[in-house]
Amino acid sequence: MPAPVIMILGTASSVGKSVLVAAFCRIAQRRGLRVAPFKAQNMSNNAAVTADGGEIGRSTAVQAAAAGVLPTVAMNPILIKPEGQRRSQIIVEGRPWQSLDALDYWQRKDQLWAVVTRNLDALRNSYDLVIAEGAGSPVELNLKPRDLVNMRVASYAQARTLLVGDIDSGGIFAQLLGTLMLLEPDERALIAGMLVNRFRGDPALFHDGVSILEQRAGLPVLGVIPWIHDLGLAEEDGVALERKAAPASAGLTIAVVQLPAIANFDDFDPLAREPGIALRYVERPEQLAGARAVILPGTKHTLAARAWLHERGFDAALRSFPGAIVGICGGYQLLGVSISDPEGVEGGGGNAAGLGLLPVNTSFSQSKRTLQVHGRACTPWANAAPLEGYEIHMGRTYGDEINPVAIITTRDQQASQHFDGCYREAGRIWGCYLHGIFANHAFRQGWLQSLGWQANPSASPPPPDPYERLADTVEAALASRSGEWFEGLC
Numbered sequence: 001m002p003a004p005v006i007m008i009l010g011t012a013s014s015v016g017k018s019v020l021v022a023a024f025c026r027i028a029q030r031r032g033l034r035v036a037p038f039k040a041q042n043m044s045n046n047a048a049v050t051a052d053g054g055e056i057g058r059s060t061a062v063q064a065a066a067a068g069v070l071p072t073v074a075m076n077p078i079l080i081k082p083e084g085q086r087r088s089q090i091i092v093e094g095r096p097w098q099s100l101d102a103l104d105y106w107q108r109k110d111q112l113w114a115v116v117t118r119n120l121d122a123l124r125n126s127y128d129l130v131i132a133e134g135a136g137s138p139v140e141l142n143l144k145p146r147d148l149v150n151m152r153v154a155s156y157a158q159a160r161t162l163l164v165g166d167i168d169s170g171g172i173f174a175q176l177l178g179t180l181m182l183l184e185p186d187e188r189a190l191i192a193g194m195l196v197n198r199f200r201g202d203p204a205l206f207h208d209g210v211s212i213l214e215q216r217a218g219l220p221v222l223g224v225i226p227w228i229h230d231l232g233l234a235e236e237d238g239v240a241l242e243r244k245a246a247p248a249s250a251g252l253t254i255a256v257v258q259l260p261a262i263a264n265f266d267d268f269d270p271l272a273r274e275p276g277i278a279l280r281y282v283e284r285p286e287q288l289a290g291a292r293a294v295i296l297p298g299t300k301h302t303l304a305a306r307a308w309l310h311e312r313g314f315d316a317a318l319r320s321f322p323g324a325i326v327g328i329c330g331g332y333q334l335l336g337v338s339i340s341d342p343e344g345v346e347g348g349g350g351n352a353a354g355l356g357l358l359p360v361n362t363s364f365s366q367s368k369r370t371l372q373v374h375g376r377a378c379t380p381w382a383n384a385a386p387l388e389g390y391e392i393h394m395g396r397t398y399g400d401e402i403n404p405v406a407i408i409t410t411r412d413q414q415a416s417q418h419f420d421g422c423y424r425e426a427g428r429i430w431g432c433y434l435h436g437i438f439a440n441h442a443f444r445q446g447w448l449q450s451l452g453w454q455a456n457p458s459a460s461p462p463p464p465d466p467y468e469r470l471a472d473t474v475e476a477a478l479a480s481r482s483g484e485w486f487e488g489l490c
Helices: 017-030 058-067 102-107 109-124 151-157 172-182 203-217 238-243 265-272 302-312 314-319 330-335 441-450 466-482 485-489
Strands: 005-010 035-038 041-043 047-049 055-057 078-084 087-092 095-101 129-133 160-166 191-199 221-226 252-257 277-282 293-296 324-328 338-341 350-353 361-377 386-398 406-411 414-420 422-424 429-432
Touching: 005 017, 005 151, 017 035, 017 058, 017 129, 017 466, 035 058, 035 109, 047 058, 047 361, 047 386, 055 058, 055 078, 058 129, 058 466, 078 109, 087 102, 095 102, 102 109, 109 129, 109 151, 129 151, 160 172, 172 191, 172 203, 191 203, 203 221, 221 466, 252 265, 265 277, 265 441, 293 330, 302 314, 302 330, 302 338, 302 350, 324 330, 330 386, 330 429, 361 441
Parallel strands: 005 129, 005 160, 035 129, 041 078, 160 191, 191 221, 252 277, 252 293, 293 324, 324 429, 338 361
Antiparallel strands: 047 055, 078 087, 087 095, 338 350, 361 386, 361 406, 406 414, 422 429
């Protein structure tokens, strides 16, 4: 018999659905269930690589980690990666499928429904429970006829469905009650209850609000989930960058240039978690003032990012910047001498001069590299330190007689001997393709120390496992309203 499905729907984007799915996955895992996350269609440039080289949304990989299982492409069979100018690369079952504009994709949704159901069925036949996530709002009435991810999935699986609203953004009554009002009767019948997310302060102050919601909706409020500070989980949407701000009293500042179509910005979360480090996302050259280092992150459209840097005046600012300069993936390509896209792999294609800060050139081709890798560092600050991470890129970067950042010894569990990246000026300027490089402790702290940062041996101990902390918080909030309802859903 196929496993049951719990579905988490939101009243809008960025109401906390992804984090709550991770919480439910860990709660179920702690109760002895083999549980898998599922998101039929994800739109994000924050991606992860599965063990077999497939590409899925980063938030789904986080949810799989919360569930204690390896992520697979079945958990996120369709990934839309925006490239700018209303075009996106469509990843189907982990591999690039087509690059389409919004209208072309809209017209192909019906043929992709079979992809969704095939992968959901496979998960239901392999696990005890599936926790599915919606996207945006389930009642965007102009989009519902070709829905792939919200009520169509819930109806197909006959999922016990929870509706989440974000009280911190305001309008919680309109969010929840308005969404319920716009659902069709058979869809509303699937809703098991409501969750009020991101409550600041004492939940007892919202007791009357709970009563009003329950009376008007005819459904229980199953929990009032508190705002969870500094959880440290990878975010799905670039919207999250609006909430990332450096503490005013922070010490060493690192600036990350917020490029158009920024990708995999969670690469830098391990830096932000170090005591005495302030991570600042910047969009103008004058915001580099006072920073000890500047990082160019990944981007889904390198040539567009190059033009943006020039238009914003970053060329001169970066060339005269006195501190460390780093590029990861697309940022590495931008630091080079030239960027060539003769086949129009990213949008309209073309050629451009890079920033000229590293002696490398990049050329794009249709083949995409998505790999989990292991290796060791070759840099002055972390020579021979172990490294692990992943690659997601379509460009190939090359140069003569360069100093590599890393030697890759394993790719997708196969032995390899490949140099990645380039550094110059004793490591002041460097770049590489390795996403997740700052998650490697020795490499990260060695680089920070080269900037003048000092580890504090008397610093507070690291926070508890974020998945356990998340599950504890959410489970306590659920129990306060509904006892042991979770077992009933399972």
